[in-house]
Structures are given as structure tokens and as C-alpha cells.
Amino acid sequence: MNFKFVVLCALALLTGSAVYGQDNVIDEVVWVVGDEAILKSEVEEARMSAQYEGRKFDGDPYCVIPEEIAVQKLFLHQAALDSIEVAESEVIQRVDYMTNMYIANIGSREKMEEYFNKTSSQIRETLRDNAREGLKVQKMQQKLVGEIKITPAEVRRYFKDLPQDSIPYIPxxxxxxxxxxxxxIPLDEIEDVKSRLREYTERVNKGESFSMLARLYSDDRGTAINGGEMPFTGRGYLDPAFANVAFNLQDPNKVSKIVESEYGFHIIQLMEKRGDRIKVRHILLKPHVxxxxxxxxxxxxxxxxxxxxxxxxxxxxxxxxxxxxxxxxxxxxxxxxxxxxxxxxxxxxxxxxxxxxxxxxxxxxxxxxxxxxxxxxxxxxxxxxxxxxxxxGHKATISEDYQNLKEIVLEKRRDEMLDKWIREKQKHTYVRINDNWKNCSFKYPGWVKKD
Incomplete structure (x- = not known):
């Protein structure tokens, strides 16, 4: 958590979970899990996204959503302890995909901004955080469940014991x-992109801020909002051409040569190196097709x-x-x-x-x-x-759908293992829930500690 967020959380705990700006409440801490706060605004954003996706909740959304976020916090805490990392390229891919999906389904970029009451950059930044956390949770879950072995006999037994009306439907x-x-792409378009990147390099060398230029001009809108800054990343998580240039940088005051990756053309500035990980800023320009x-x-x-x-x-x-x-x-x-x-x-x-x-x-x-x-x-x-x-689509049969049924049994085993892990993790994690948000039938009752 950054310093500003720590202060907001401290204020929230001292003022009955309300975060104040001048005379008005601007947000509210509704749960605290470990040292992570869950804000009312987070719950509202998740509810809006679920509403957009047509999701139906099995219960009150204001009970279901914060519990889901709390479970995610448990996995993220463990991921931090286990040094789980995700590739920045994976995050960018997911953000681009989600942004394009929203635009396609809502109708236009402007309508998307109107629906979420945010600019495109703000939406992408939210998606970026969500994508990174979601990928970390997935990798943590995969590590926890490991390699589960299922025999054909177990799959047949599972299918044999299913009531007729519970036989899965295969879509x-x-x-x-x-x-x-x-x-x-025409050569003059590529030359134009390279010329603009050379211009930005010259401006940085003359004293202008790389961060400001990234905010203004980078086509990677997810990092642009943070001045082109990327998180600490290992070489294997980056595009190879990008990584080769980035890891050879030595002087934080210098700007790299122009590098072409599968995403477009970049210039890079070193921020910090820690062992086999690196933190850089970059400006990405994509040639217009x-x-x-x-x-x-x-x-x-x-x-x-x-x-x-x-x-x-x-x-x-x-x-x-x-x-x-x-x-x-x-x-x-x-x-x-x-x-x-x-x-x-x-x-x-x-x-x-x-x-x-x-x-x-x-x-x-x-x-x-x-x-x-x-x-x-x-x-x-x-x-x-x-x-x-x-x-x-059809009802499953063991002869035609063995692989699907095997996946169902594997998923059931994974769910059982993760369920057990969550219940155990709850016992050793500090949880505080705002009194107004406690009156719920939680999937995992261990959130509310008995006196």
C-alpha cells in the first residue's frame, strides 16, 4: 500500500470506517483483511462490472462481493509471501482484451467512459490492477493445488454415482x-513513429521529464497514467527484444535506443535494478494501420x-x-x-x-x-x-466425454483443496468488518470471530 492509502485507512479506522475529504465522506472502509482495506468504492465498482456482465448473485451483492474480495486478499497475501510474479506482457494482453471487449459491447469508447463515469485511462488503470491481481491469484491457486492425479476408475465412479438429473451438460x-x-505498414508511417521517439529522447536529454512525455504520448495507456512506469519484472516476463535492451541499461539518466517488440516501438529509461529484476519506464508508440x-x-x-x-x-x-x-x-x-x-x-x-x-x-x-x-x-x-x-451440446457420456468428466472431477478436487486452505487461512488472519456489513450469510463463516 502506498503512503496516501495507509493514511486513508488509518483515518477510516479512527472515524468509524469513513474516509473524509473536507466536510464530505468520500469513501468508506467496509472490511479489513490482514493489513488490506476493502473500500465501499471497490465493492460498488465490482457490482457495476457484474451488472454489465449480466451476473446473477446467489445472495445480497453487498455480502457476496466483499467476501469474494476478501478471499482474493488471502491469496494475494500468500502470493506476496511466496514471491509470485506475473509477466507485464500478460497484464497488458488482458487489459487490451477487456478494454476492447467493453468498447465492442457498449458501443464506443465514449459510451464506455460514460457507463463507468471514468476516462479511458482511468478504466485501463483499474483493469490493469485487477488483471495483475487476478493473474497472481490464479498462479497462487495453481501452486496450492499442485498436480492432482485422477485415475480413469475415479472418473467412472464419479459418473456412475451421479443422479440422472445431475449428469453434466456439455455445451x-x-x-x-x-x-x-x-x-x-508503410515505411513512412514507421519512420514517423521512430522520428517521434527520437524527438522524445532529445527532449529528455535536454531536461524534460520522461514521465510527463509518457503520460502525454505513450500508447500503453495502462502505464502512461503512471508516467510509463512498469513494476519490478524478471527478464522472462518481458518481450525478448524489450528485455534485451532494458537489462543492458546502466544509467538512469540515459534513454535507450528505439526497440521494436510485438506491441510496437519503445524507448526505455532505467529506474532501478534488484538482482535479476528490473524496474523501468517506457514510451510505446504503435504505428497506425x-x-x-x-x-x-x-x-x-x-x-x-x-x-x-x-x-x-x-x-x-x-x-x-x-x-x-x-x-x-x-x-x-x-x-x-x-x-x-x-x-x-x-x-x-x-x-x-x-x-x-x-x-x-x-x-x-x-x-x-x-x-x-x-x-x-x-x-x-x-x-x-x-x-x-x-x-x-449434449448430456455427458463416459464414452464420448471422458476428458470433460475428468476435468469436472479435477475441478471438484481443486475446489475442495482451496476451500480447505481458505478456512485454515481465515483462522490466522486479522479480519474486521464494519458493523453495517456483518449481517450476512457468508460462504465462509470464519470471517466473524466469536468472542
Missing amino acids: TQVEVQIITQQPK PEEALMSGTARLDSIADDIRSGKFTFEEAASVLSQDKDTRNNHGLLPNPQTNTSKFEMQELPPEIAKVVDKMKVGEISEAFTMIPQKTGKEECVIVKLKSRIN
Whole structure:
């Protein structure tokens, strides 16, 4: 917690959990878990996001949400003790994905700002904090549950003992192959970006603040709000080209050479080194993709699709040779599902742009070319997809859905282990709940200590 937040929390505890600004209450501490405060504003923001996502609560949101945040605090505390880190690139990917999803679903950037009553930069900063914490919680949970071994006999026994009306329903699943083309960005656009970065370097060398320039001009809006500052990060968590330059910096008063990563072009300034971790500021500029380049890219992919349909070569051959998606090129274009480590997706697990196209396709069909913004890079690209397979939704059977049933049993075991860990952690963690927020039926009753 930063100093300002510590002071706010101290004031809150001394004034009956209200944080004051002049004569008005500006926020309220509703829970304290360990040395972490949960503010009423946090609960309200979570409730708004859940409302936007259409989530239904099993109980009063003002009971469910703060308890969920409290559980997260337990995992984050343990993650800090165990030095759990997440890659900044993972955080950026998730923030870009969530921002693009909000804009697509709400209608525009302006409508998104109106809905959340925040600027885009403020929204991204909130998403950035949430993404980093969420990823840390996931990694901490994975460490706690470790490798759980399940035998086929255990899966069959689980399925055999299930009442008929409790047999799980397996949603529709699809396998998708993809070919991508990166739109060709004109050299003069790249030169313009490099020229602007060289100008910023000169301005810093003449005494201007790198932080201020990052706030004004960086396309990484998540770090821009903090003057381009990134948290302490290990080499393996950064884009390799970025890491090579950043870890070779020695003088905090110098600005790096221009470095190109998969996200765009950067200049970097060293802040501090601690062993094998580094803290830097950066300014990111993404070259603008002109409409003509997108049109040219989609036209080329439509031509490739026509050649595949006419039998000149297969989709698999085209993906292996022509696709610029390095994650799928060596697997005949087959899209991997990072959530399940398989090639099967439920529709809601696919990137929204792909799901919208695949939903109307028949097995074996190849789409018309379209554009999308991948979560990983946040850079627009041109795409064609082929629907490789579709398994319609159905009640599970042991013969057809063994892997799904195995995952259900594994998930049940993981939940049991995490449930046990949470209840044990509660016993050794200081918890204080505002009296007005205690009248709840909590999932974990140990929050309220008995006298």
C-alpha cells in the first residue's frame, strides 16, 4: 500500500470506517483483511462490472462481493509471501482484451467512459490492477493445488454415482483453424513513429521529464497514467527484444535506443535494478494501420481462401507456409485453448470476432476474410478461419466425454483443496468488518470471530 492509502485507512479506522475529504465522506472502509482495506468504492465498482456482465448473485451483492474480495486478499497475501510474479506482457494482453471487449459491447469508447463515469485511462488503470491481481491469484491457486492425479476408475465412479438429473451438460464445442496476415505498414508511417521517439529522447536529454512525455504520448495507456512506469519484472516476463535492451541499461539518466517488440516501438529509461529484476519506464508508440493496408490484407486472404476452396492447396498447407500467427503456424493453423490446453473451445471462450463468424459456419467451411484485434498484441490483423469440427451440446457420456468428466472431477478436487486452505487461512488472519456489513450469510463463516 502506498503512503496516501495507509493514511486513508488509518483515518477510516479512527472515524468509524469513513474516509473524509473536507466536510464530505468520500469513501468508506467496509472490511479489513490482514493489513488490506476493502473500500465501499471497490465493492460498488465490482457490482457495476457484474451488472454489465449480466451476473446473477446467489445472495445480497453487498455480502457476496466483499467476501469474494476478501478471499482474493488471502491469496494475494500468500502470493506476496511466496514471491509470485506475473509477466507485464500478460497484464497488458488482458487489459487490451477487456478494454476492447467493453468498447465492442457498449458501443464506443465514449459510451464506455460514460457507463463507468471514468476516462479511458482511468478504466485501463483499474483493469490493469485487477488483471495483475487476478493473474497472481490464479498462479497462487495453481501452486496450492499442485498436480492432482485422477485415475480413469475415479472418473467412472464419479459418473456412475451421479443422479440422472445431475449428469453434466456439455455445451457446444468447436475446433477452429486460423490463417493470419499482418497488414503491411508503410515505411513512412514507421519512420514517423521512430522520428517521434527520437524527438522524445532529445527532449529528455535536454531536461524534460520522461514521465510527463509518457503520460502525454505513450500508447500503453495502462502505464502512461503512471508516467510509463512498469513494476519490478524478471527478464522472462518481458518481450525478448524489450528485455534485451532494458537489462543492458546502466544509467538512469540515459534513454535507450528505439526497440521494436510485438506491441510496437519503445524507448526505455532505467529506474532501478534488484538482482535479476528490473524496474523501468517506457514510451510505446504503435504505428497506425491505414485502411488501405487492411483492405489489401483481407483481399489477399480472400484470394488464398478461394485457392483452398478450388483445391490448389489445403488450409493446413496454407497455414503452415503463409500464416503469420506463430502460435498456430506449426500446428496446421489449429487454435489452442489456453484455458484447457486443448484445441476445443466453447463459443464464449473464443475471441469475440472469431466466435461471431464461426457461429454461422458449417464444418469444413472457410470464412470470408475479416479483421480482429488479438488479446496478446492489441494490434489489428487480417484473418480467415476454418471450422474444423463442431460437437453440439449434449448430456455427458463416459464414452464420448471422458476428458470433460475428468476435468469436472479435477475441478471438484481443486475446489475442495482451496476451500480447505481458505478456512485454515481465515483462522490466522486479522479480519474486521464494519458493523453495517456483518449481517450476512457468508460462504465462509470464519470471517466473524466469536468472542
